[in-house]
Amino acid sequence: MNPVPVMKLVEVINGYATSNYVTGTITELSKQLGKTPALANDYPGFVANRILMPMINEAIYTLHEGVAGVEAIDTIMKLGMAHPMGPLQLADFIGLDVCLSIMQVLYNGFGHPKYAPCPLLVNMVASKKLGIKTGEGFYTYLPGSKDLVVSDKFRK
Amino acid sequence: MIKNVSVIGAGTMGNGIAHVFAQHHFNVTLIDISENQLQKAITNISKNIDRQIAKELLNEDQKAAILQRIQTHTDIRKA
Numbered sequence: 001m002n003p004v005p006v007m008k009l010v011e012v013i014n015g016y017a018t019s020n021y022v023t024g025t026i027t028e029l030s031k032q033l034g035k036t037p038a039l040a041n042d043y044p045g046f047v048a049n050r051i052l053m054p055m056i057n058e059a060i061y062t063l064h065e066g067v068a069g070v071e072a073i074d075t076i077m078k079l080g081m082a083h084p085m086g087p088l089q090l091a092d093f094i095g096l097d098v099c100l101s102i103m104q105v106l107y108n109g110f111g112h113p114k115y116a117p118c119p120l121l122v123n124m125v126a127s128k129k130l131g132i133k134t135g136e137g138f139y140t141y142l143p144g145s146k147d148l149v150v151s152d153k154f155r156k
Numbered sequence: 157m158i159k160n161v162s163v164i165g166a167g168t169m170g171n172g173i174a175h176v177f178a179q180h181h182f183n184v185t186l187i188d189i190s191e192n193q194l195q196k197a198i199t200n201i202s203k204n205i206d207r208q209i210a211k212e213l214l215n216e217d218q219k220a221a222i223l224q225r226i227q228t229h230t231d232i233r234k235a
Binding site (some may be wrong): 003004005025029032033034035 | 177
């Protein structure tokens with residue numbers, strides 16, 4: 001998981017034809033690096049992205065449909081679910097282009113409408129508002145400042 | 157015992173994986189089709205080690221040793 005030196009998890013992916021020997025070797029190797037391995041079979045999004053990305057996509061839908069604002073959504077998920085970061089802040093951190101591309105992998109891989117990327121996410125990527133790396137996503141990022149400022153686009 | 161590892165792709169995940177393996181004394185070959193991407197990866201690893209040094213998790217000698225354990229290649233057949 002990213003950032004690699006910091007995160008403790010290695011999501012070990014078992015392909016359809018992967019032998020137990022290979023899976024065992026990788027599991028052992030991960031432990032040697034001080035990481036905790038967890039096993040998943042090779043299907044779109046594995047486990048981490050299959051669960052995380054629809055949550056982020058749903059947060060974007062929640063914003064898009066006017067259910068709540070950026071700050072409210074992130075505060076509710078942070079304090080209510082004890083997540084270290086709200087889903088919209090996390091999306092900015094991952095990069096909205098990466099989020100969109102993962103949703104497309106899930107949508108194409110399963111063919112189920114529940115994975116359809118939120119049109120707001122598609123629009124933001126098309127407008128190059130990709131999060132931290134472009135200086136603006138759901139929040140605005142100024143060089144040298146660590147304050148979380150909601151982007152003008154989402155302020156009432 | 158595995159001593160040598162190759163990491164294919166020097167993007168966000170690849171540079172981190174190369175870094176962590178090298179830090180744990182594996183010899184690493186980092187492979188990417190773009191030389192520019194490989195340079196960026198090494199610069200990134202170096203910056204991330206500096207962060208670990210600032211937190212007193214590593215020192216300058218260890219930094220040199222880690223970077224020395226990482227070779228880069230643009231051709232997977234020659235790597």
